[in-house]
Amino acid sequence: MALKYEVLKTDGKARRGRLHTKHGTIETPAFMPVGTCGTVKAMMPESVAATGAEILLGNTYHLMLRPGADLVEKMGGLHKFMNWNKPILTDSGGFQVMSLTGLRKLTEEGVTFSSHVDGKKFFLSPEVSMKIQHKLDSNITMCLDECVKLPAPHNVVKKSVEMSMRWAKRSKDAFVDREGYGIFGIQQGGDYEDLRAWSAEELKKIGFDGYAIGGLAVGEGQETMFKVLDYAPGMLPSDKPRYLMGVGRPDDIVGAVLRGVDMFDCVMPTRSGRTAQAFTARGPINIRNARHREDPRPLEAECDCPLCRNYSRAYIHHLQKCNEVLAVMLLTWHNIRYYQRLMQGLRSAIEEGRLNEFVAEFYRLQSMGDIEEI
Secondary structure (H helix, E strand, O other): OOOEEEEEEEEOOEEEEEEEEOOEEEEEOEEEOEOOOOOOOOOOHHHHHHOOOOOEEEEHHHHHHOOOHHHHHHOOOHHHHHOOOOOEEEEOOHHHHHOOOOOEEEOOOOEEEEOOOOOOEEEEOHHHHHHHHHHHOOOEEEOOOOOOOOOOOHHHHHHHHHHHHHHHHHHHHHOOOOOOOEEEEEEOOOOOHHHHHHHHHHHHHHOOOEEEEOOOOOOOOHHHHHHHHOOOHHHOOOOOOEEEOOOOOHHHHHHHHHOOOOEEEOOHHHHHHOOOEEOOOOOOEEOOOHHHOOOOOOOOOOOOOHHHHHOOHHHHHHHHHOOOHHHHHHHHHHHHHHHHHHHHHHHHHHHOOOHHHHHHHHHHHHHHOOOOOO
16 A cells, blocks of 8 residues: 555544645645546646645546547656646546446446547456556546446446446556555445445455545435435545545535545536636625626635636626636636635634534525625
8 A cells, every 4th residue: 555644633524634645745625626638627737736736636538538548658647748746636437438328338347438539449447447547647546437327226236336346356456556656446335325335345355545435426416415425434444535526516525524525526616617607605606697797896805816816706707708718717716716725624624623613604604695785
């Protein structure tokens, strides 16, 4: 095991930790901006770092299609290729491949699928995914699994989980262990507690550097997700990081941290930046709304991002109406910074033993909504 993780403080189930990799340290709870194709959309890597982000997520599926893992390896690995000298986690590609309904054929050996780019045939197995992620030079490699969309019958989820655990063993066997790098197993089981428990036990037998909670944020509501998170994190080793994949909205993250989750990723802050939505302590704002047209205030007075320090709502509204790229860049920067400020607040609250107070204030402000009066 070549990644070092330490739990520095706890507050209830919530944990304040630190994960050490070859390319730097990650303070947890942590949020990872998504750089699917080797870039966080509308952001330069140095801008992403300026938001406080300490780790990015890349995606095996997209990078194996374009530009190809061999080219990335030839260019010195993904860190050098995209000019990001901090840690990188790569998804195995399984989620994207499993979503290619009608374009894939699944067997015990792996998945044969057609590229959404040009229709070319590819094959992805646990061994192939490990090899690709090795070439990408990922600090955190994810094992290949199958993800079932919820809701699904118990027997369907059970069959999927059993194969995912076999794939987890093959992934671990194919992973090249080295200092500063590690591999995470992925707990599956849908919203069935018995399957989650069995999956966790199988993963612990194999042994991983960290453990992800997969199969959530795939169609179930927040109530179902939180119900699973009431027990799922506690099934995983307490001395390893826990990563909730593909989550989520700010209130999803706050609720998951309360339940013992350490790491998150989601496209929401970047995607919202491209659709005129800004996240704030008082809830989301749609900057397209006419009420912002003559508003001289910043989006959020407490925020220290370039948008809030230097520009008015009226200006961003104008840029958005004109479809200017600068609007997307500034809104994306603000949203990622908001997520990082939220994580910083959660970490401080856990350290100081006041998480419940922090969470109560978070929900109080969110319920107030944006103040309309100028």
